[in-house]
Amino acid sequence: MTKKLDPITLDLIENALLNARFEMDSVVTRVALSPVIREQHDEFPMICNPAGQMVVGQFGSYIPEIVEQYKNNINEGDIFVWNDPYACKGSISHNNDWCVMMPIFHEGHHVGYSSIFGHMVDTGGKVPGSMPADAYTIWEEGLRVPPVKIYEDGKLNEGVLQIMLNNSRTPDMNRADLMALIAGCRTAAKRVQEICDRFGRDSYLTACDELMSRTREAMRVLISKYIPEEPVTFTDYVDDDGVGNGPFKLHLSIYKKGEVAVIDWTGTDDQAEGPINFHIHEGLCKLFFGVYMIMAFDPKIMFNEGFYDLFEIILPEGSLLNPKFPAALSNRLNTHTRFFDCQAGALGQQAPHLSMAAGYGTSPHFIFTGTDENGKYFQLMELLFGGVPGRPRDDGLDGHAWWPLFSATPIEYIENYYPVIVERYRPVQDAGGAGLHRGGAGIEKVYRVLASGSISIHDDREVVPPWGINGGLHGGTSSKWVVRAGKDEPERIPSKTDSVKVEPGDRIIFITAGSGGWGDPLERPVEKVLKDVRDGLVSRQKAECDYGVLIGEDLTVDENGTEALRKSQRKERGEPAPFDFGFIPGVHEAAE
Incomplete structure (x- = not known):
């Protein structure tokens, strides 16, 4: 194997990999059918080395668990699929995320993996959308598929596919979206093979090692500079679990032990009865902290899994972040995003000039289902956004997503394909916390339904405001309302609710939370x-x-x-x- 690459070759391979990773996104969104993936880009790709470590991408950590299950039974032409969080140690965190993994070979030699997971509109379960607000176990949240081969030696396993589609209310969308994920993985495999052809297989594998080492060294410097030896702590709260309990505490301590940053969630509340538990993989926890530190302290660093040995993670068993089977998980994003807020609160104490405030706090979603005038079943699912926090350089973003590549579903798309009129879509006045840099505002979206059906709404930060930092003030909270046809007075509905019956002419007012301000507003x-x-x-x-x-x-x-x-x-x-x-x-x- 090549001992060391010259900087120009390394740079060319790095950018070729990054381009391949973004091409995966393009292929997936062009092939997918559901608005959640096609329009809102709720899919996360990565390209890994032969050990299954992410070299480029967004979410890493899970390949080694799948490889361990199959050991030597991974061959060219195989493609794996799964969606069970417990069967992959929390690398995906609820049943709606279908994950695809493909081993990459070059001239018969194994050189890595490509993988993508994406949110499926429906995977069965007790309510449309498969994310029941009142689930007590994962059994209520839809079909669970352990890691299986959807393709073996290049041949589609029709039985596996039919089982997965037969358990969904939206089989056509799921099939298209699954094939889109597979197409994205195949695209990455082809690009990696081309890189190996151009630069040589040994040079490619050496580049993967050097990119990981470079990121590790950069992270070692960040840990040395920004993580103290004495613990810094931070506490934030999730409103409720959807079944009447809450608020729920997340407590984080961060400190340095030698070169290693210790991330300790001891003090976090026990797992919830309802579905807000976040079964996070230890490696994914490391990735989230590494990505946050890179983006906050040195965005020029390419993030990958090279720094994993520089983090130690403590996730108390039976807690909100490490629940025991069969805890319900479908609405874990309420906890997931509070995880990010705790990161910001703890790390910001050591570098207030680089910190940010708290954001809108979850991934709000709206689901409307029913039968249209032609007798055809429909299911609209839309992710909504809120205030992204005030930050050192500028104001927060109004009505923006946490995830960088997410975008709002075009109103024209919604109104063309579903019996819905969007009457209003605007930022909420005074929702952004005051500060030297104002927090981003939440949004108000008003849907008028044109058919009978039912709606589900899932959101958070209705009770617990997004906090401000460095003198900045907290932001506004969320709220949800229904205005019945022919009436003027709105009815308040919970932030986590399912199966609310609606009739033509009813309007749903969906208000998301804002975010905290940064710095002294005076x-x-x-x-x-x-x-x-x-x-x-x-x-x-x-x-x-x-x-x-x-x-x-x-x-x-x-x-x-x-x-x-x-x-x-x-x-x-x-x-x-x-x-x-x-x-x-x-x-x-x-x-x-």
Whole structure:
């Protein structure tokens, strides 16, 4: 094997791999049928080395578990599929994620793996969409498939495919989406083979090793610089579990032991009765922390699994982050994204100038099902977005996704394929927490249904606000409403609910949470506050009480009054607090 590559060759192979990874995305979204993958891009690809370690991609960690199960029975022409979180040690975290893995060979030699998982619209279970808000076990959440060969020696296993499709309410969409994932993996395999042809197989494998080593060294520097030897801790909460319990605590401690960063979740609440448990794989936990540190502290670093030995993970068994089978998992994103908020809160204490506040807190989704005027079953599922937090460089993003490549479903697509009219889609005023850099606003989306059916809604941060940091204030919370046809008064509905009956003309008002602000709002330039007011993102009242800026009805600033007000507010407030959590019912009441 080549001992060391010259920098130019390494750079060429790195960029060829990155291009192949993005080509996987393009192929999947062009072949898929469901709006969740085709329009919103809820799929995550990666390319791995022969040991199953991610070299490029978004989610790693799971290949070695599958290889261990099949040992020497992995051959050219095989493609694997699975969706059971417990059968792959939490590498995928609920039944809706179907994962495909393909070994890559070059001239008969094994050189790696390609893999993608994507969210299927429906995999069976007790409710349409397969994510029941009131599930107590994973048995209620749809079909569970352990790792099996969907292709063996290049031949499709029709029996496996039919079993998977027969248990879905949307078999046509699932089939198209599964074949899209397979096509993405095949695309990556072809590109890796071409790289091996161009540069030589040994050079390719050496490049994979060097890319991993380079990332490891960069992470070692970040850990040395930003992780302290004395533990820093942070606590945040999930509203509820969908079956009447909550709030639920996530508690994180981070410290350094030699060169290794210890990530300790001891103190996190026990697993929930309802489906908010997040069965996270230890390797995936390492990846999340590594990615966060790279993006916050040095975005030039290419993230891969090269740094895994620099992290030690403690996930107490039976906790919200390491539940025991058969705990329900379908709505684990409420906990998953709070995991990210805890990361930001803990790591931000060591580098406040590089930290960010808390965001909208989950992956809100809206499901509408029924039978249209032609007697055909339909199932609309849409992921919604909220406020992305204020950050060191600028304001947070309004109505944006946590995941970088996600996008909103075009309204034209929804209205063309489903009996729904989207009447309103706009940012929520005053939802972004005040700060030197304002938190991103949540969104208000109003659906008017044109057919009888039922809806499911899953969201969070209705009770626990997204906190602000470095003097920034907390952001606005979420809420959900139904306005029945012919009536004016809206009915409040829970943030986690299923099987709400609707009739033609009913409107659903879906309001997502905002995010926390970053930095002292009294330091925000007056002209930026004025622009936010003119754009409808901040009210005149909030401009006065949170930012100390007096704006008249004619939308002009009273400069002298503003200067005096800000001086008075600084004196009355004193030094800004490092965090602003707002009021958390069930937590602050208990503390009092």
